[in-house]
Amino acid sequence: MTRALVPAALFFLLGCSLQGTVDASLREAKEIFAIARPDVDISDARAELWLESTDLVKADAESGGGLTFFAVGTILKEVAPTLIELGILESSSLVDLDALAGFRVDAIQAVTIPAKGVYYIKPANAEDVGIAVHELSHIASRRLNYWDLRKTSLAPGKLLDPAWTDLDAVLALWALEEGTAEATEWAGAAAYWKQRRPVDMSLGNYAKGPVTLRQADGRTISVPPGEWGLLEEYPEPLRRLLGFVYGSSQETVKTRFEPGDSLEAAIRKSWSAFTYATAEILQPEAPPKPSAIAESMRSGRAELPVGVKGATRVGAYLVRDFLVHRARLDGATGSALARRLQDDMLLRWDDRRALWILKWADAPASAEFSLAYSKTCPGRKVVNEGNLLLISAGTIEDESAAARTLLGN
Numbered sequence: 001m002t003r004a005l006v007p008a009a010l011f012f013l014l015g016c017s018l019q020g021t022v023d024a025s026l027r028e029a030k031e032i033f034a035i036a037r038p039d040v041d042i043s044d045a046r047a048e049l050w051l052e053s054t055d056l057v058k059a060d061a062e063s064g065g066g067l068t069f070f071a072v073g074t075i076l077k078e079v080a081p082t083l084i085e086l087g088i089l090e091s092s093s094l095v096d097l098d099a100l101a102g103f104r105v106d107a108i109q110a111v112t113i114p115a116k117g118v119y120y121i122k123p124a125n126a127e128d129v130g131i132a133v134h135e136l137s138h139i140a141s142r143r144l145n146y147w148d149l150r151k152t153s154l155a156p157g158k159l160l161d162p163a164w165t166d167l168d169a170v171l172a173l174w175a176l177e178e179g180t181a182e183a184t185e186w187a188g189a190a191a192y193w194k195q196r197r198p199v200d201m202s203l204g205n206y207a208k209g210p211v212t213l214r215q216a217d218g219r220t221i222s223v224p225p226g227e228w229g230l231l232e233e234y235p236e237p238l239r240r241l242l243g244f245v246y247g248s249s250q251e252t253v254k255t256r257f258e259p260g261d262s263l264e265a266a267i268r269k270s271w272s273a274f275t276y277a278t279a280e281i282l283q284p285e286a287p288p289k290p291s292a293i294a295e296s297m298r299s300g301r302a303e304l305p306v307g308v309k310g311a312t313r314v315g316a317y318l319v320r321d322f323l324v325h326r327a328r329l330d331g332a333t334g335s336a337l338a339r340r341l342q343d344d345m346l347l348r349w350d351d352r353r354a355l356w357i358l359k360w361a362d363a364p365a366s367a368e369f370s371l372a373y374s375k376t377c378p379g380r381k382v383v384n385e386g387n388l389l390l391i392s393a394g395t396i397e398d399e400s401a402a403a404r405t406l407l408g409n
């Protein structure tokens with residue numbers, strides 16, 4: 001063997017042995033998954049080492065795409081300029097959202113292409129059984145058709161078109177999907193370790209990073225919620241968003257759990273009545289009604305004002321985030337007010353004009369938000385009409401008429 005070939009051969013051997021480790025983790029993860037969710041067959045799922053040369057964007061596109069990190073990033077990037085124009089997000093957010101749209105490969109530990117039944121895992125996580133269980137859950141969701149991507153669309157026949165996608169529905173869907181994966185991972189790990197070996201389950205503060213389960217034989221296995229550990233790498237407000245998506249969402253599954261239920265039954269219940277609204281993730285015990293405005297737009301019944309080139313729902317999560325981090329309300333007050341938002345729609349025109357229609361539970365809630373908004377974002381036009389609030393950027397001819405057109409009255 002020539003000297004030049006030695007490093008290449010070593011690299012090859014290292015790659016082979018790491019793939020062996022990935023396969024071993026996958027086998028163990030399948031055992032854990034089968035204990036947590038015995039009704040779902042993912043026995044043919046595969047795992048591959050995620051090398052620098054692996055083109056995941058291409059692999060995702062070839063599988064027909066779906067709701068992956070890539071899709072969320074693209075939608076966020078499309079909508080962010082309007083959210084910044086209206087002051088809902090701070091102006092530095094555009095850079096941050098670029099980071100998500102550009103897919104921070106360095107801060108992601110594994111990625112699943114559910115349609116292909118395969119997940120890709122970074123060499124550093126080759127031994128990580130917890131991440132593997134989490135990724136298997138994403139494959140399971142696809143097989144069970146638990147969610148309906150059509151409910152994220154705001155125009156007939158337009159699926160995942162960034163201009164006509166309901167951001168609130170996408171964030172809610174993303175959150176519940178990750179919550180399902182996290183619940184699977186935790187329930188599975190707990191049951192598995194209890195059954196197999198005595199372990200030290202001192203979990204510590206798992207929000208901060210991977211949890212190490214120490215086994216009786218001294219071996220340690222990290223069971224982290226897959227993407228938590230590297231949250232620090234993200235700037236605000238993305239970090240808060242990821243905290244919401246990966247952290248708060250397990251509660252929705254837990255809340256649907258009734259005594260005697262299997263984990264699968266709780267997951268099925270969570271999905272079958274899901275409202276595709278972040279308000280439900282924020283307050284799973286009192287889910288909102290699904291957005292009536294979104295439904296009328298999706299079905300083609302809604303009439304749009306002339307020249308509208310795109311629409312999205314801002315929703316409770318971003319309203320709460322605005323109230324707490326921009327308008328500086330305390331967390332409890334911000335959450336309580338955000339929960340009184342019943343429905344909303346943000347319409348966009350080509351020339352940066354925008355109209356945000358908010359329907360509140362009552363006139364006092366509308367007035368309270370109006371006050372907080374006007375103080376934080378002076379210079380935008382705010383029209384109060386009972387429980388309706390109309391906020392605009394640029395000159396909209398007659399906001400009330402435009403809103404009535406959309407609301408059909």
Ligand SMILES: [Zn+2]
Nearest residue numbers: 134178181226
């Ligand atoms: Zn995940």
